[in-house]
Amino acid sequence: MLKGIADAQTEFNNSDGQDNRLLEIVIANDSNEPELAHKVAKDLVGKPKVLGVIGHNSSDASKAALTEYERAGLAMVSATSTSTSLKGDVFFRTVPPDSVAGKKLAEYAKGTLNLDQVVIFSDFESIYSDSLKEAFKKKFTELGGEVVWDVDLRAKDLNAEDEIERIANQSQVKGVVLFPSVQTDSVAIAIAGANNQLPHNQRLQLLGGDALYVPDTLIQGGPAVEGLVLAVPWFGGTSEYANRAKDRWRGRIDWRTANSYDATQALIKALSFGDATREKVVEALNKVQLSCNETSGEKLRFWASGDPERESHLVQVAKDAPAPIGSEFGFKEIEKRESNASDCYW
Structure with a gap:
């Protein structure tokens, strides 16, 4: 900051x-x-x-x-x-706000990835995790999807390998959504690591929020986070x-x-x-x-609520993107819309 x-x-x-x-x-x-x-x-x-x-x-x-x-x-x-x-x-x-990001990610999960059922991992003590989870759930359900269950990333008895194996045994669940807080992002990366241990044809599609939009995700996650899709506030x-x-x-x-x-x-x-x-x-x-x-690349003004008149972006972890030191993976923007002159000025 x-x-x-x-x-x-x-x-x-x-x-x-x-x-x-x-x-x-x-x-x-x-x-x-x-x-x-x-x-x-x-x-x-x-x-x-x-x-x-x-x-x-x-x-x-x-x-x-x-x-x-x-x-x-x-x-x-x-x-x-x-x-x-x-x-x-x-x-x-x-x-x-999370209402924008959650909606964007849910639309991609259901409309582009054709996921019908997902499991969400979030921090039950974080208002950020909670609001992002609820926004995703609302839109995903409206589109006909189902959140099979929620898992608390702070749970003392959480075992990443056991939880991923339990999900993989549910034949209809093909996706995992990671909404950690800044205090539990390392647990989310451990979930990704457990998913990476599954046979390739059983691995679950990973999605997540902007708490994971940091170099540490790429460095610590490595190959385990390849393909991870995040809804993020900026890609400029x-x-x-x-x-x-x-x-x-x-x-x-x-x-x-x-x-x-x-x-x-x-x-x-x-x-x-x-x-x-x-x-x-x-x-x-x-x-x-x-x-x-x-600004940093997008025009800015505020709604009466104080929220910005801005949209979220989708990025994916991939090898063909600029990578931080210590990783061979980077974030690349996906589903980028065409820009025009009106996008820059009010």
């Missing part, structure tokens, strides 16, 4: 800022822990010069913090929290910003960096509308419109 925020801050300050005023960033760390996130939020609310917050990272941390920001009227723009339970007058996000590796950031950070950026850049750009725009106060920043964010040249 910090890379994207730093990029937007550097560009703004290097162009002399706004009315000879520069953007100052205060860094706080909640370690994705809700209790700590609440304390961090109270601390930030108590700093009068803080006019907006970029964050938090996990949906659970964001929910814990949001109550404090709502009470203080302090704008919160999250670049990574996707749970549909996050709502509020001061809440905005640059990443599509060739955008103007992505190319600039690649040069600066000496490597490809990820979706968290990209959406954090967008969140900072949105706040900068809101701060530029006049004498900024917390109340005016919230009002201005509702009016923000950024072209694709001002």
Whole structure:
């Protein structure tokens, strides 16, 4: 996240800022822990010069913090929290909510892969996992599919090999959907590993959410995650910003960096509308419109709900895609639609 925020801050300050005023960033760390996130939020609310917050990272941390920001009227723009339970007058996000991602993945599972039955592995204690699971279930069921059962990735007695074998013995189940939280993504990769131990003709199609859209999935999963399809919020590796950031950070950026850049750009725009106060920043964010040249690659504005007017993308793990150091696999976009000039401007 910090890379994207730093990029937007550097560009703004290097162009002399706004009315000879520069953007100052205060860094706080909640370690994705809700209790700590609440304390961090109270601390930030108590700093009068803080006019907006970029964050938090996990949906659970964001929910814990949001109550404090709502009470203080302090704008919160999250670049990574996707749970549909996050709502509020001061809440905005640059990443599509789970309702969008879950629908996209379900349509692909049923309409393209022709899966009729799946088993879902999710984190029962995570509001992110829960909302993504429910969105997927809703659309998959509407399309005639069936979720045979759910498995808790936090279950103490969970045995990846036994669970995959049990699923493989169900003749109609051909797919496994992985919706871990940031705390349980390694367990999801272990499930993929167990699936890879099955005879090739018995292996299950793997699908998942954006928590797995990280280099560690490719590095730790290796051949076990080949073919994994994810619904993700961003795939702009060739955008103007992505190319600039690649040069600066000496490597490809990820979706968290990209959406954090967008969140900072949105706040900068809101701060530029006049004498900024917390109340005016919230009002201005509702009016923000950024072209694709001002963001990480996709134009941005917010619905009344604070959600962005954006769609999810589908990526698949494959060998014929740029790979991080330590892996021979990368993410490539699938089912990419044709773009036109109207996709860049409002």
